[in-house]
Amino acid sequence: MCNNNLVKVENLKTWFPVRKGFFSRSVRWLKAVDGVSFGIGAGKTLGLVGESGCGKTTLGRTILRLIPATSGEVVFGGHEVFSQSGRQMRNLRRDMQLIFQDPFGSLNPRRTVESIVGEALTVHGIARGKKRAARVAELLEKVGVPASYAGRYPHEFSGGQRQRIGIARALALNPKFVVCDEPVSALDVSIQSQIINLLQDLQKEFGLTYLFIAHDLAVVEHISDYVAVMYLGRIVEHATAGDIYANAQHPYTQALLSAVPQPDSNRPGKRIRLEGEVPSPIDPPSGCPFHPRCSKAVEKCRNELPPLESKAGNPGHLAACWQAKC
Amino acid sequence: MTERTGQNFESEVKTVRCSLWRGVLGSVRGRIGFGFLVLMLGVWVFGPLLASNQPIVCRYRGQWYFPAMVEVVQSRGMGPHWFEKSSPFNLPQFDAKSELDADEFAIWPLIPFHEGEQTEDVLAGPSRRHWLGSDELGRDVAARMIHGTAVSVKVGLVSMGIAVIIGVMLGGLAGYRGGWVDFVISRVIETVMCFPVFFMILSILVWFEPSIVNVMIVIGLTRWTAIARYSRGEFMRIKNLDYVISARSQGVGNLRIMFGHILPNSLTPILVSVSFGVAAAVLVEAGLSWLGFGVPDPQPSWGSLLKSAYEHLRVAPYLVYPPCVAIFLAVLSYNLLGEALRDAIDPRSRKSL
Numbered sequence: 001m002c003n004n005n006l007v008k009v010e011n012l013k014t015w016f017p018v019r020k021g022f023f024s025r026s027v028r029w030l031k032a033v034d035g036v037s038f039g040i041g042a043g044k045t046l047g048l049v050g051e052s053g054c055g056k057t058t059l060g061r062t063i064l065r066l067i068p069a070t071s072g073e074v075v076f077g078g079h080e081v082f083s084q085s086g087r088q089m090r091n092l093r094r095d096m097q098l099i100f101q102d103p104f105g106s107l108n109p110r111r112t113v114e115s116i117v118g119e120a121l122t123v124h125g126i127a128r129g130k131k132r133a134a135r136v137a138e139l140l141e142k143v144g145v146p147a148s149y150a151g152r153y154p155h156e157f158s159g160g161q162r163q164r165i166g167i168a169r170a171l172a173l174n175p176k177f178v179v180c181d182e183p184v185s186a187l188d189v190s191i192q193s194q195i196i197n198l199l200q201d202l203q204k205e206f207g208l209t210y211l212f213i214a215h216d217l218a219v220v221e222h223i224s225d226y227v228a229v230m231y232l233g234r235i236v237e238h239a240t241a242g243d244i245y246a247n248a249q250h251p252y253t254q255a256l257l258s259a260v261p262q263p264d265s266n267r268p269g270k271r272i273r274l275e276g277e278v279p280s281p282i283d284p285p286s287g288c289p290f291h292p293r294c295s296k297a298v299e300k301c302r303n304e305l306p307p308l309e310s311k312a313g314n315p316g317h318l319a320a321c322w323q324a325k326c
Numbered sequence: 327m328t329e330r331t332g333q334n335f336e337s338e339v340k341t342v343r344c345s346l347w348r349g350v351l352g353s354v355r356g357r358i359g360f361g362f363l364v365l366m367l368g369v370w371v372f373g374p375l376l377a378s379n380q381p382i383v384c385r386y387r388g389q390w391y392f393p394a395m396v397e398v399v400q401s402r403g404m405g406p407h408w409f410e411k412s413s414p415f416n417l418p419q420f421d422a423k424s425e426l427d428a429d430e431f432a433i434w435p436l437i438p439f440h441e442g443e444q445t446e447d448v449l450a451g452p453s454r455r456h457w458l459g460s461d462e463l464g465r466d467v468a469a470r471m472i473h474g475t476a477v478s479v480k481v482g483l484v485s486m487g488i489a490v491i492i493g494v495m496l497g498g499l500a501g502y503r504g505g506w507v508d509f510v511i512s513r514v515i516e517t518v519m520c521f522p523v524f525f526m527i528l529s530i531l532v533w534f535e536p537s538i539v540n541v542m543i544v545i546g547l548t549r550w551t552a553i554a555r556y557s558r559g560e561f562m563r564i565k566n567l568d569y570v571i572s573a574r575s576q577g578v579g580n581l582r583i584m585f586g587h588i589l590p591n592s593l594t595p596i597l598v599s600v601s602f603g604v605a606a607a608v609l610v611e612a613g614l615s616w617l618g619f620g621v622p623d624p625q626p627s628w629g630s631l632l633k634s635a636y637e638h639l640r641v642a643p644y645l646v647y648p649p650c651v652a653i654f655l656a657v658l659s660y661n662l663l664g665e666a667l668r669d670a671i672d673p674r675s676r677k678s679l
Contacts, residue, residue, distance in 0.1 A: 064575055093577035106568035110590045116569075119586075120576040169572065 005039035005075075006209045007063065007177055012036045012072035014055075014062045018282055030282045032058040034233035035072070037308075040226070042176070045203065045210040047224030047241065049217055049256065051278055055233040056213045057101075060179040063211070064096055065089065076177065094124060097170035101182035103162035107154035113140070114150040117169045124173065139168040143198060160191035164198070171202065177209045184219060196223055218260045221245060229253045232281055232289040235308060239317040249311045249319035251294050288322065296323045346594065349670025350663070356670070359601075359663025362655060369475045374398050377437035377469035380415055380422045384432035391415055393422070394435055439466035441473035441626050449642040458648045461634055470626035471648050477627035478656055481542050481611040482604035488546025489603060493553025494589065494596065500554075501561030502584055512558070519551045524610060531619045538621050541614055545607050552599045560592030594671050601664030605657045612653045628653050 014033040032055040040046045050056050061067045063074050065081055074081040076096060084092055100106035107116055118136045121127045127135050137147035143164040145157075154162055163183060170178055180199065184192040200223060202208060214220045220227055220241070227244040229237040229252065237250040248254045255272040276293050279285050285292050291301040300322050308320040350356035374397035375382055382394045393415040400411075414420045426432055437457065439445070445456075445464040452459050458467040500511035527544045534540045564570060565588060573583050614620035615629025616636070623630065628649040635645035 061571075066571060066575055090577040093575065096575075098572060098575045100568045100572065102568055106572055108569040108587055108591070119573065119578065123576065123578050123582065166572075169576075173576065 004041060006042040006077055007211070008039045008075040009063060010037050010073045010075070012059070012062060012074065013070040014058050014067060015070040028282055031233050031284065032281060033062060033069075034281075034284075036230075036233075036235055037072075038228055038235065038238060040177075040209055040211060042209055043203070043207050044225040045212050045223055047220030047227040048211060048213045048230060049220055049227060050215065050230035052215060053278060053281070054230045055281070056215075056230055057181055059230070060098070060181050060211060060213055064093075064098055064179060066098075090124075094120075094173040095176045097173065097175040097178045099163075099166055099170050099178060099180045099183045101185050103159045103166060103186060104154075106166050107162055109154055112151050112153060113145075113165055116154070116165065117150075117172055120169070120172045126173070135172070136168075139171055140165075142171070142202070143168045159187055160194065163187060163191075163195055167195075167198065167202070171206070174206070175208070177211070179211045179213070181213050182215065183212075185215065192219065199223065216260075217245075217256055229256065232279065232284050234289065234320065235318075236290065236321070237319040238308065239314070239319075243312075243314065243317050247312055247317070249317065249324040250290075250321045251296050251323070252290050253319075288320070298323070346667075346670050350666045353666045353669065355662040356666030359659040359661070359666055362659035363663060366475055366479055366656065369472055370479045372398060373472050373475065374435070376435055377439060377441070377466070377472045378435045379438060379440040379443050380411075381426070381432040381434050384422075384426060385430050386426060437466060437468045437472070439469040441465070441469050442624050443469070449638055449645070451642070451644055459642065459645050461631075461645065462638055467631065467645060467648060470631055471628070471652060474626040474628045474631060474649075475652075477538055477611065477615075477621055477625070477629075478608050478653075480538065481545065482607045482660070484542040485545035485549065485607045486600050486603045488543065489550035489553055490596065490600060492547070493550035494557045496550070497554035497557030497559075498561045498584055498589065498592075501558040502565055502580070502588065504562070508558070511554075515551050515554050515558075518548065521548065523548045524613065527610065527614065528617070528619060531614065536619050536622050538625070538627075541611055541620050545610055549603055549607060549610075552603065553596055556595050556599050557592060560595055561588050564588045564591050594667075598664055598668045598671065601660055601667055605660035605664065608653065608656050608660065612649075628656075 380393035612629035632649040
């Protein structure tokens with residue numbers, strides 16, 4: 001893919017110990033993220049799709065070093081994120097930000113909008129007092145919230161407005177990279193498009209790089225340059241947005257795509273139903289983790305884990321499936 | 327991460343923001359508790375206007391004097407140094423009652439006695455002169471009750487202030503850091519909880535001279551466990567909320583997160599345990615004074631009044647009631663206030679009252 005990657009994730013693993021019993025012996029591991037690698041070029045958007053519980057949020061937060069990684073590495077703009085000292089990490093955090101799913105829980109209910117958006121400016125010693133107020137007003141206008149609302153509290157705003165405030169907070173430090181953790185999933189459909197358009201406008205204006213997490217391919221299609229599909233802590237398919245939608249290789253991606261409502265009746269769609277539940281990431285199935293729900297599974301799928309390799313004769317189109325054509 | 331819906335959060339914010347006061351003052355319990363708290367504070371602050379051996383306002387040798395009013399400001403330590411009673415009212419041997427002529431204008435406090443003023447009525451019963459009787463040294467019990475309020479108010483507030491500082495620090499640290507820090511602090515909390523607090527306070531006070539300050543410090547040092555447990559739980563819950571994670575992702579330091587983000591959002595449940603703690607502290611102080619480990623003699627407190635009344639129970643049984651009733655009402659109203667606060671925070675435990 002892109003050689004000048006801003007963010008590069010290499011074989012990242014985030015495992016949580018599942019403690020059991022009186023003496024809290026660590027018995028088993030919940031493999032939320034299990035060997036994920038990808039890169040995002042500067043100014044590009046990688047859409048990350050998957051069912052709930054597949055490790056999308058954990059992956060996003062591990063990249064930002066909010067959750068300790070078990071192994072692997074993340075390189076951000078030439079810096080190894082996990083080996084930064086406290087002070088270096090603080091400086092690095094200025095360039096990487098997070099936008100949350102829940103617009104109600106992500107703003108401190110006891111703080112005014114100005115204090116929420118401006119706190120990072122104070123903490124990093126960028127602006128104080130009147131200068132800070134001016135910067136906050138500028139940010140609020142940029143995201144479409146009247147600057148005169150800076151003195152109000154979060155509970156006085158609607159969900160969409162709160163999400164805009166959350167975006168303003170993420171932009172306060174002029175970041176290069178923003179992890180958007182399902183930023184529109186909690187919003188009304190009419191508001192969703194407004195927020196997505198806002199994110200796209202901001203990307204153009206500031207040259208932002210996005211990791212855009214969603215559980216909905218339709219949302220991701222609109223905003224992403226590349227799409228990665230995640231299943232049980234692993235990436236099962238990774239390609240440009242166009243390739244994913246036109247030529248999905250992994251049966252799981254095909255099933256997800258068939259679930260997207262099609263207003264265009266020219267695109268014939270046969271709904272592929274996924275049988276069964278998502279298996280527990282504590283005891284993932286042997287071989288390909290998707291095989292119990294896959295209609296194309298053969299003996300090899302039950303025993304051997306398929307590697308993520310280029311398929312369909314396209315070096316940029318990666319999929320982890322034994323059945324997909326090379 | 328958070329499973330709560332917007333609706334839930336909305337109602338929580340609303341409860342915390344505006345309807346806490348309405349919730350507390352809307353219940354009968356809350357009103358009684360809060361009313362008595364205000365009354366106690368009022369009696370403490372304006373004590374000299376209720377009971378003093380010097381007049382509130384008087385005309386003495388052609389000049390106006392306000393000795394009791396000056397006393398209000400002075401004894402709270404609020405007035406500047408030069409703000410003192412003007413001569414001759416500041417002289418210890420000056421007896422305003424005999425000096426002031428009957429025809430001179432003077433407004434006296436309701437109870438015209440000083441808390442330490444000895445009269446010739448020893449162990450007198452309630453009368454128009456001594457409303458609640460007088461003790462073995464002829465001191466007016468009503469005046470001593472009024473000035474003893476200060477001890478109860480101060481002990482409750484200062485000792486709980488100390489307890490809040492210790493409890494929030496330790497509990498917050500345990501909840502925020504988790505891991506072995508949490509393990510160690512939790513065991514410390516459990517150990518302190520196992521002590522029989524009253525006897526621990528007694529054994530500590532044996533080594534120090536009895537004074538109100540020592541009593542406050544010792545109560546504060548032993549009564550922080552409930553507060554610590556509440557704040558530990560709150561810090562644990564709030565540290566995983568999105569707005570705290572957002573602050574961390576922006577590089578906000580740990581101290582700023584703990585005191586700027588988590589603490590303000592965890593105060594309300596802590597307030598409940600403080601309210602119950604004040605009630606317990608008042609009771610402990612009364613018990614210590616009764617045993618003679620509390621406030622030393624000339625200074626009145628409800629506990630020491632009870633003790634001296636108990637010593638003369640056969641001769642003057644009527645002296646036992648005022649301190650008993652006062653202690654009972656104070657403890658009751660703090661508890662009612664605590665219950666009202668708890669119900670206002672948690673609507674599920676609210677009952678129709």
